[in-house]
Amino acid sequence: MVISAKNLxxxxxxxxxxxxxxxxxxxxxxxxxxxxxxxxxxxxLRCLNRLEEIQSGSITILGExxxxxxxxxxxxxxxxxxxxxxxxxxxxxxxxxxILAPLELKKMNKKEATEKAIIxxxxxxxKDKRDVYPDTLSGGQKxxxxxxxxxxxxxKIMLFDEPTSALDPEMVGEVLKVMxxxxxxxxxxxxxxxxxxxxxxxxxxxxxxxxGYILEEGPPEEIFTAPTSDRCKEFLDKVINN
Amino acid sequence: MExxxxxxxxxxxxxxxxxxxxxxxxxxxxxxxxxxxILGIFSISTSKILKSIATAYIYVIRGTPLMxxxxxxxxxxxxxxxxxxxxxxxxxxxxxxxxxAYMAEIFRGGIQAIDVGQMEAARSLxxxxxxxxxxxxxxxxxxxxxxxxxxxxxxxxxxTSILTVISVRELTESGxxxxxxxxxxxxxxxxxxxxxxxxxxALTLVLSYVERRSSYGNKR
Numbered sequence: 001m002v003i004s005a006k007n008l009x010x011x012x013x014x015x016x017x018x019x020x021x022x023x024x025x026x027x028x029x030x031x032x033x034x035x036x037x038x039x040x041x042x043x044x045l046r047c048l049n050r051l052e053e054i055q056s057g058s059i060t061i062l063g064e065x066x067x068x069x070x071x072x073x074x075x076x077x078x079x080x081x082x083x084x085x086x087x088x089x090x091x092x093x094x095x096x097x098x099i100l101a102p103l104e105l106k107k108m109n110k111k112e113a114t115e116k117a118i119i120x121x122x123x124x125x126x127k128d129k130r131d132v133y134p135d136t137l138s139g140g141q142k143x144x145x146x147x148x149x150x151x152x153x154x155x156k157i158m159l160f161d162e163p164t165s166a167l168d169p170e171m172v173g174e175v176l177k178v179m180x181x182x183x184x185x186x187x188x189x190x191x192x193x194x195x196x197x198x199x200x201x202x203x204x205x206x207x208x209x210x211x212g213y214i215l216e217e218g219p220p221e222e223i224f225t226a227p228t229s230d231r232c233k234e235f236l237d238k239v240i241n242n
Numbered sequence: 243m244e245x246x247x248x249x250x251x252x253x254x255x256x257x258x259x260x261x262x263x264x265x266x267x268x269x270x271x272x273x274x275x276x277x278x279x280i281l282g283i284f285s286i287s288t289s290k291i292l293k294s295i296a297t298a299y300i301y302v303i304r305g306t307p308l309m310x311x312x313x314x315x316x317x318x319x320x321x322x323x324x325x326x327x328x329x330x331x332x333x334x335x336x337x338x339x340x341x342x343a344y345m346a347e348i349f350r351g352g353i354q355a356i357d358v359g360q361m362e363a364a365r366s367l368x369x370x371x372x373x374x375x376x377x378x379x380x381x382x383x384x385x386x387x388x389x390x391x392x393x394x395x396x397x398x399x400x401x402t403s404i405l406t407v408i409s410v411r412e413l414t415e416s417g418x419x420x421x422x423x424x425x426x427x428x429x430x431x432x433x434x435x436x437x438x439x440x441x442x443x444a445l446t447l448v449l450s451y452v453e454r455r456s457s458y459g460n461k462r
Contacts, residue, residue: 051362077368087363091381100377101367146363153367 001060002027002157002188003048008057010043017043018054019212025157030189032199032220035209036235041192044209045161048190049079062156077105080150084162086142088134094121094145095130098152107153120148124178140171144178151182158182160191196239200224208232248429252420259416260437266330266412267399270337274398275391277338278345285350296346303343309404312336316408333405333412341398348394352387353379388456392449396442403438413437 003025010018017040025031033041046052048059050066059066062078069075089097098120099113108116121127124144134142143163150158160179164172176198183189183202193199199206199220206223208216208231215229224240227233284296303311316332356379364374403414411419417434421427 049366051366073365073368073370076366079366081363081366083359083363085357085359087357087359089360089363089378089382091385101364101369104373104377105368150367 001025002029002062003190004060005048006058008044008047008059009055010040010047010052011055017212018047021057021212021214023207023214025188025190027188028186029205030183030187030191030203031205031207032203033190033192033207033209034194034196034199034235035207035215038211039209040212041209042161045159045190045192048159049076049081051081073105077101077107077153078156080147080153080155080158082143082146082150082158082160082163084165086134086139086146086166088142088146088149090134093131093133094126094137097134097145098149101149101153113152117148117152120151121145123181124148125174138171139167140174143167143171143175147175147178147182157188157190160189160193162192162194164193164195194239196224196236208235210235245429248424248426249433252417252430252433255416255420256413256433256437259411259413260441262330262410262416263399263402263412264441266333266337266402266405266410267395270334270341271395271398273334273338274341274345274394277342278349281342281346282349282353285346286353300343300346303340304347308336308340308401309407311340312405312408329405329408329410332408333402333410336405337398337401340401341394344394344397345391348387348390349383351390352383355386356382385456388453392453395449396445399442399445400438 001024003023005021005023008018008021008023009016021040021044023044033044035041043052047054048061048066050069050072054067057067061075064075066072066075088094089100092100095114095117098117099108099110102108102113102116103110107113118127118130121130124147126141126144126148129137129141129145134145137145147158147163163179164175167175172195176195179189179191179198180202191198191203201220203220206216206218206220207214208223208227208229210231216223216227216232223232224236227236281296281299284292285300287293312333315336316327316329320327320332360378360382361374364378365371369377402410402412405412406415406418409415413434417430421430424430
């Protein structure tokens with residue numbers, strides 16, 4: 001197991017957002033988490049690299065305990081994260097965004113980091129953008145840089161938090177393509193998404209969440225063709241027949 | 243031209259007052275930036291105690307006039323501790339304490355103006371809190387802070403004139419001393435005002451140049 005979470009509970013004040021969630025992910029697996037807004041899916045994802053604290057339960061990532069881990073920075077280097085709002089560093093160029101962490105953490109020297117960054121930028125189709133500042137890029141380009149920046153650290157797991165939700169419709173495809181390529185290369189991926197086609201075509205397993213619970217879990221063909229819970233049926237009807 | 247005669251006679255004394263004014267402003271501002279950074283860090287820290295210290299300090303300083311702060315320290319504290327402060331030292335302490343509260347608010351505001359996603363992205367790459375702060379948050383926050391910091395420089399420079407109430411021999415005090423001798427209030431205060439105006443305008447021009455240079459537009 002690359003990720004193993006047991007009995008997670010998470011509250012914001014009185015509001016319970018995760019109610020007893022357990023989850024296991026194997027190496028190379030692509031897991032999509034779907035569900036309505038407020039179902040707790042983004043919170044669950046953010047718990048997996050400790051951007052959110054949990055009240056009870058345990059999480060093991062790559063064989064290491066996460067919740068009380070003193071070496072969280074070290075562990076996080078293995079977990080790439082892509083955010084809905086990109087979160088590129090606006091005061092740094094694309095290349096500087098990518099090589100900041102590996103240089104600061106002494107994972108590579110400048111030459112190695114730059115070479116790797118150029119290869120990754122080429123892969124996401126943005127080789128010519130290495131010296132520009134993020135605010136000259138379109139949303140789709142920003143998100144591709146953000147993915148490349150996360151990959152620069154050589155992560156073993158990639159977490160995607162609604163990576164296409166802030167994009168104009170015509171830019172969604174270019175980001176999904178990068179993610180699809182990554183999945184085909186065997187990256188372990190956890191993707192919170194509203195892109196049902198991506199979930200159906202790319203993922204190995206789909207989780208449907210509602211009100212802090214996992215209501216359905218299974219291979220995409222099963223979830224999308226024969227969901228067992230009424231809540232999931234209703235949700236899929238709404239999002240797919242729209 | 244009588245005014246030139248007056249200017250000629252009073253200039254040496256006014257210039258020495260001006261140099262005290264500049265000295266007060268420069269020393270106080272350097273100390274205020276340091277103290278302001280410390281207080282600013284306190285006010286964004288997760289420790290409730292540090293936060294309360296910073297908040298209380300900022301409230302007290304912002305909620306009382308600078309003139310009262312100067313009088314309280316120079317006469318009040320001086321009497322209570324039975325020490326005779328050097329007016330310049332008391333002036334520097336007062337100005338530093340005062341400007342630091344405003345600086346702290348500028349630092350806190352600048353750091354909090356940066357989207358939390360920046361910190362999250364930096365931490366998710368494996369950077370520690372302090373590295374993320376230094377490499378990602380502060381470079382962006384400082385750019386937001388610069389105009390307010392520069393504005394505080396000008397405010398503090400002008401505030402030095404209030405220290406005349408504790409007889410610091412700065413520019414205003416020097417003017418008053420001359421007036422006590424020659425009773426030429428109109429001309430003398432006009433001269434003093436002109437001297438402030440020239441210094442502050444010069445500073446404003448320098449600062450707006452610095453501000454333009456430091457904005458990141460010029461890198462593109």
